[in-house]
Amino acid sequence: MADNKITYVLDTNILLHEPFAFLSFKEHNVVIPMTVLEELDSIKDRKKDVSRDARVAIRALEDTLANATPEEIVEGVSLAHVGGEGEPTGTLAIFNDYALEKDNTQVSTMKGSRLSFNDNDNRIITAALHLQSKSDGRKVVLVTKDINMRLKAKGAGLNFVEDYRTDQLIDDIQFLTKGYQAFEGDFWQHVKDCDSETSGRVTTHYVEKSLLKSTYMNEYVIDETEHFAGKVTGWDDEKVAIQDVSRERLMGKSAWGISPKNVYQGMAMDALLDPNIDMVVLTGPAGCGKTLLALATALEQVVERGLYDKIIVTRSTPEIAESIGFLPGTEEEKMAPWLAAITDSLEVLHKQDENMNGSLNYIMEKANIQFKSVNFMRGRSIQNAFVILDECQNLTASQLKTIITRCGEGTKLICSGNLAQIDSNYLTAVTSGLTYIVERFKDFPGSSTVNLNGVVRSRLASFAEENM
Known part of the structure; x- marks a missing residue:
């Protein structure tokens, strides 16, 4: 032989x-x-x-x-x-x-x-x-x-x-889970049989499994008519349970003065504000609102609702490991050049204030916002915190595992990134740690993924994203 x-x-x-x-x-x-x-x-x-x-x-x-x-x-x-x-x-x-x-x-x-x-x-x-x-x-x-x-x-x-592909779960990025299923026309036109039950303010519809052949926990369901929005909460061999979250309620979400500009942002805010979801993964192009929504909902839940004790903001870029040690000051001061996206978002949230600098300093202290390097997250145990991990498309699956396993009781983790902006020499869109966790965690009931489809930053940014 x-x-x-x-x-x-x-x-x-x-x-x-x-x-x-x-x-x-x-x-x-x-x-x-x-x-x-x-x-x-x-x-x-x-x-x-x-x-x-x-x-x-x-x-x-x-x-x-x-x-x-x-x-x-x-x-x-x-x-x-x-x-x-x-x-x-x-x-x-x-x-x-x-x-x-x-x-x-x-x-x-x-x-x-x-x-x-x-x-x-x-x-x-x-x-x-x-x-x-x-x-x-x-x-x-x-x-x-x-x-x-x-x-x-x-x-x-x-x-x-x-290439080394044992951590590659999909062959083409077009197959990456988006976090929602969009039906053509009216959702109810596709439904042949449905049982519904209401408990308090929550209505759950039980539709045939054949309607959503491939689904997972906390996947959103929307339609083109903009009349229906739901979220998958369970299934068996015959039925899928879809909680009616209402398109109007999604668009009516608000956090720290910010409201969604489209249904994708509405779904993201619903997941970000849900205390039963431990991890939210936000993907999408530059300018779709990932960082702004994460920071607004973080401030809302730390300062206004008191659900968490602090906000920890971290991100990974190839330059951090190379240069952070040569910059003067504390860890927070060293991280400042790479976390400008966060401070920019804070300025947007408080641009109408009479004294914006005073407001920013007050909020930084009130919300206990801490800027941390990914390099120093290893070995920590993070309790009762709202953690924002930005630009995580540049992390491997192993690095993301290290960070995720740091999260203790009462901690919510937000992973955001744009798979079109990978800076690592050894990662592609299909081998990025961000892609890995989207696919690996899609069946975990404590997580939710939303692809923020559409650039809302500006007309210029939208044109550049589509044509360059």
């Missing part, structure tokens, strides 16, 4: 993206080039958030290979005893790619030339090419999140190059 095992050569960024990634390849063989270990070693002592992932990856590799002999490490150590997700049964090996530099049989590229050994990426590609030449027809795959490295590897003659 033919050996169908595949050899996967992992780039450094894969282990930084997910330190235990080498356990994700099931019965296949994983190879870590020596250059990857060198890069992890150089990263682990940097004063950056990524250094923790490097240390975790190094410890995981050491634990896996601790009892193996040098010969076994070169040949491949069985992962069957390690366990983990999918219970891997393949092997893990370390490949000394530095030896290829002095080897007279050094692998050439497809055109016969050799890649320079002065570049780490080239050494890893050369290792994969060498393994491919010795593979006896078995498949050798280089796995990297670096797009340019994938292009270089293919140009050098490597047959198989892939």
